[in-house]
Amino acid sequence: MPHLQVTGLTKRFADTVALHPTDLDVEQGEFITLLGPSGCGKSTFLRMLMGITTPSGGEIRIAGTRIDRLPPEKRNIAMVFQSYALFPHMSVLGNLAFGLKMKKVPKAEQTRRIAHAVRICNLDAYVDRMPRQLSGGQQQRVALARAIVMEPDLLLFDEPLSNLDAKLRESLREDLLGLHRRVGGTSLYVTHDQDEAMAMSDRIVVMNEGRVVESGTPFELYRAPRSRFTARFLGRTSLIEAIASGNEARLPWGGTAPIDRSASGPVSLSIRPEDLRIEADTQGAAAISGHQFLGAAILYSVKAGEHQLIASATGHASPLPVGSRVSLHAAAPLHVLDAIEGEAA
Amino acid sequence: MSHAASPRIRFTPDDAPWLAVGLYGALALVIGLPLAMIVLWSFSDGWFPPALIPTDFTLDHWRQIVEDRGLAEAAIRSVGIAFTVTLLSGIIALPTAWAMARFPFRMKRAVELFILAPLIVPGLVVAVGVGQLFLMLKLAYTVPGVILVQLIGTLPLMIRLLSASLGTIPEDLLLAARSLGASPLRSMLAVVLPLSVPTLVAGGLITFVESFQEFDMSFIVGAPLVETLPIRLFFYLDGSGIRFTSAAVVSLILLAPVLVIFVIAGRIMRDDVMASGMGKL
Numbered sequence: 001m002p003h004l005q006v007t008g009l010t011k012r013f014a015d016t017v018a019l020h021p022t023d024l025d026v027e028q029g030e031f032i033t034l035l036g037p038s039g040c041g042k043s044t045f046l047r048m049l050m051g052i053t054t055p056s057g058g059e060i061r062i063a064g065t066r067i068d069r070l071p072p073e074k075r076n077i078a079m080v081f082q083s084y085a086l087f088p089h090m091s092v093l094g095n096l097a098f099g100l101k102m103k104k105v106p107k108a109e110q111t112r113r114i115a116h117a118v119r120i121c122n123l124d125a126y127v128d129r130m131p132r133q134l135s136g137g138q139q140q141r142v143a144l145a146r147a148i149v150m151e152p153d154l155l156l157f158d159e160p161l162s163n164l165d166a167k168l169r170e171s172l173r174e175d176l177l178g179l180h181r182r183v184g185g186t187s188l189y190v191t192h193d194q195d196e197a198m199a200m201s202d203r204i205v206v207m208n209e210g211r212v213v214e215s216g217t218p219f220e221l222y223r224a225p226r227s228r229f230t231a232r233f234l235g236r237t238s239l240i241e242a243i244a245s246g247n248e249a250r251l252p253w254g255g256t257a258p259i260d261r262s263a264s265g266p267v268s269l270s271i272r273p274e275d276l277r278i279e280a281d282t283q284g285a286a287a288i289s290g291h292q293f294l295g296a297a298i299l300y301s302v303k304a305g306e307h308q309l310i311a312s313a314t315g316h317a318s319p320l321p322v323g324s325r326v327s328l329h330a331a332a333p334l335h336v337l338d339a340i341e342g343e344a345a
Numbered sequence: 346m347s348h349a350a351s352p353r354i355r356f357t358p359d360d361a362p363w364l365a366v367g368l369y370g371a372l373a374l375v376i377g378l379p380l381a382m383i384v385l386w387s388f389s390d391g392w393f394p395p396a397l398i399p400t401d402f403t404l405d406h407w408r409q410i411v412e413d414r415g416l417a418e419a420a421i422r423s424v425g426i427a428f429t430v431t432l433l434s435g436i437i438a439l440p441t442a443w444a445m446a447r448f449p450f451r452m453k454r455a456v457e458l459f460i461l462a463p464l465i466v467p468g469l470v471v472a473v474g475v476g477q478l479f480l481m482l483k484l485a486y487t488v489p490g491v492i493l494v495q496l497i498g499t500l501p502l503m504i505r506l507l508s509a510s511l512g513t514i515p516e517d518l519l520l521a522a523r524s525l526g527a528s529p530l531r532s533m534l535a536v537v538l539p540l541s542v543p544t545l546v547a548g549g550l551i552t553f554v555e556s557f558q559e560f561d562m563s564f565i566v567g568a569p570l571v572e573t574l575p576i577r578l579f580f581y582l583d584g585s586g587i588r589f590t591s592a593a594v595v596s597l598i599l600l601a602p603v604l605v606i607f608v609i610a611g612r613i614m615r616d617d618v619m620a621s622g623m624g625k626l
Contacts (some may be wrong), residue, residue: 052520079524085517088537099525141412150525304387 003028003186004154009058011044011070018044020211021058026154026188031180033197034205035233045207046156049188051075062153073102078147082159084139086131091141093127099150103291117145120182137168144176147296148183155180157189161196173199190197194234198222206230222272224260226338231270232275236299238271238309249262249334253285253304257330268337273299273312277329280320284327304328352409386593400602407589415577423557423574424602426488428497430556431549434503437496438548439541442507443533464501471497472565479566486570494562499552510544511537554603575599 004023004091011019019041026032034042040269047053051072060068067075078099083219096117118124123139131139136254140160147155161169177200180187191197197204198218205215206229214226218234225231242249244263248256253281259269278286280302286304297312298319311328320326356364375505386392387406389399410416444450445457472494476485484490514537522532560575568576578595 050520050524052523071528072520073526073528075524075526079516079521081521083515083517085515085521087518087521087536098522098527102522102526102531102535146521146525 002026003030003063003133004188005059005061005064005333006049007019007059007061009045009048010056011041012050012056017210019048022212024205024212026144026186029184029187031187031189031200031202033191033196033201033204034207035191035194035204037192039209040207042207042292043158044210046079046158046188048191049154049156050077050079057174059131059256070333076150076153077156078150078154079154079156079158080140080143080147080160082162084131084136084160084163085145086139086146089129090131091196092123092129092131092134095131095142095146096127096149096161096341099146103150108219113151115151115221117149120179121145121148136164137172139201140164141175147258148179148185148304150176152185155185157191159186159191159193160189162191164194169196176200195312198234206233208233222337225270228268228270228337231335231337236273236310238273238276240269240271240307240308240309242267242269244336247333249336252307253328255285255328258333259336260333261336263336268339269334270337271309271334273297273310275331275334276302276309277331278302278311278313279329280324281324281327284325286328288320288322288324290322293319302326302328347536373508383596387597389590407596409582410578410591410594413577415572415578416574419577422572424490426492426495426563426573427553427556429492430499430554433435433492433496434499434552435545435549438500438503439538439545441500442504442511443537445504446508446512460504461501463497467563467609468498468559471566472562476565486565488567488571491563491567491571491573494566495556495559497580498559498562499555502555503548503552506544506548507541510541514540546610553606557602558599 004024004026006022006024008021009019010021010022011017022045024032031261035047035127036042044053048055048068051070051074055068059066060066063140067077069107076093078279087098090098094112096114097110100113105113118127121142121144123138123145126134126142131142134142143160157176157196161172164172173196189197189200201218203215204218204219204221206213206227208229213229214221221230222234225234231239240252242251244250244265244267246260246264247262249259249263249267249269259267265298277287284304286309288300289303289308290300290301297314298317299318300311300320302309302311309328381463385399388402388404390403390405392399399457411448445453445460447493450456475494479485479490479494484493484519518536518540519532522536527535558575559573560579563571563573564576564579578598581595583589
């Protein structure tokens with residue numbers, strides 16, 4: 001049985017649907033990310049798990065027990081907020097002890113759990129400080145420790161890193177993941193940041209307009225997305241309409257390329273920048289229209305006929321000048337998207 | 346970005362003496378000077394222009410008022426009433442302000458206006474209005490009656506102050522408390538109440554002072570059976586003309602508890618807490 005089992009969870013407001021009926025199973029110990037643009041329903045989903053928004057329908061079960069009718073304080077679900085939500089009038093220690101006192105955990109057990117959380121979150125030097133005396137990153141670690149001491153059935157993260165600067169965000173990502181592994185809990189992480197989702201998750205659930213678009217491991221979703229939405233939302237891609245026959249497709253600017261499954265007739269291809277190899281070629285069908293030097297790679301904008309494509313080049317070569325003619329080659333079989341009804345071409 | 350173009354001039358330690366002179370000078374001008382005048386008047390026995398200080402001094406004005414036996418009794422009663430009014434204001438205003446600050450409900454604007462209305466209507470009008478009702482309810486000429494009528498005057502301010510400060514408590518804090526196992530009531534007591542202390546103290550001080558000095562409504566509802574200090578003292582200002590000397594003594598007596606309260610509060614509360622509460626005014 002999955003640890004967290006959500007079936008048909010729905011939220012309707014007066015005249016809008018914030019979340020269409022949604023199913024989600026999460027296994028014990030998994031790190032799942034809900035990824036989507038703002039307004040996609042991921043926050044509504046999270047609030048319903050927490051118990052602060054009442055579902056219009058559906059069920060939430062943890063370890064088989066229904067919890068969707070319980071108030072937040074009766075669910076053993078802890079949350080790490082985007083704003084950290086530390087109690088400003090309590091010291092770090094007071095913040096950590098708050099939940100344990102509320103749940104009437106015995107004193108000795110409180111001390112043990114707090115000591116453990118303080119150690120794994122590296123907070124030894126700060127236990128007596130007030131939240132306002134801490135930096136953003138330190139406050140975030142306190143918020144995390146406060147959630148961990150509860151030994152929750154489920155740990156929720158609501159964009160916890162989005163208030164921090166890029167460098168700190170990256171290092172905290174690793175800390176967070178390390179903590180998740182060490183604590184061994186089940187985590188549900190909500191973000192609109194695809195880098196974060198890719199770097200941390202066992203599994204990503206992509207959401208849009210109140211629905212789950214698709215879910216899978218970061219690798220699956222990046223390499224072989226089913227929908228145009230996922231292809232575009234996760235990383236960079238060029239979406240191209242082509243005519244397939246067998247394991248090859250005829251590209252709109254001429255020439256053919258291998259595709260990753262056999263098909264016939266019109267297909268949509270999602271071409272990642274690294275799927276395209278460009279070669280300087282005065283007779284080439286395409287021309288460089290711009291480039292960004294990213295350090296590890298050069299990202300080219302390439303114009304092929306009517307189509308604007310993105311291609312990346314690694315190595316030590318200096319960037320090709322804008323305007324140079326190039327020929328395009330598929331570095332790997334190009335990915336064919338599913339034909340999904342209602343998705344605009 | 347006009348800020349970047351014309352940065353504010355920052356104070357340096359060298360400016361400290363000038364700053365101190367300026368601030369204390371202003372303080373002396375707006376508070377010290379009037380106070381000094383009042384003190385001089387209370388001891389004066391003849392003060393006519395162009396003399397800068399009274400020509401003769403006397404303790405008569407003080408003696409006349411202090412020897413009044415009813416005065417101590419009225420003072421104690423006033424302190425008791427002011428304490429009760431302050432306490433009740435806090436207790437009533439906190440949940441009201443919470444509802445005003447947190448929940449959208451039908452006719453919210455109308456309720457808001459209704460709560461603030463006593464600020465606009467003169468106390469005299471209110472007191473005359475409720476006078477008849479209080480007679481019927483046997484609240485006229487009683488201490489509870491005086492407390493009730495004073496509450497009408499003090500609640501709007503308290504509610505206004507508290508709802509401004511409660512509105513700034515982030516929703517996430519309450520959600521965090523809930524998800525950590527606190528019931529709605531426990532999250533109020535453990536999170537909202539402590540965070541409201543500065544505002545409660547600031548509002549409480551002002552309420553206490555307002556109640557202690559309130560005359561119109563207490564007079565109409567309470568006098569002559571319930572005499573508060575202002576009622577007792579105002580008898581000394583008879584209608585035959587302004588008597589600066591008695592007025593000065595009365596003002597000083599009314600001022601004393603107020604000063605005491607503020608000094609005590611200043612000692613108990615940390616400066617930043619005080620300032621953040623007063624800032625809501």
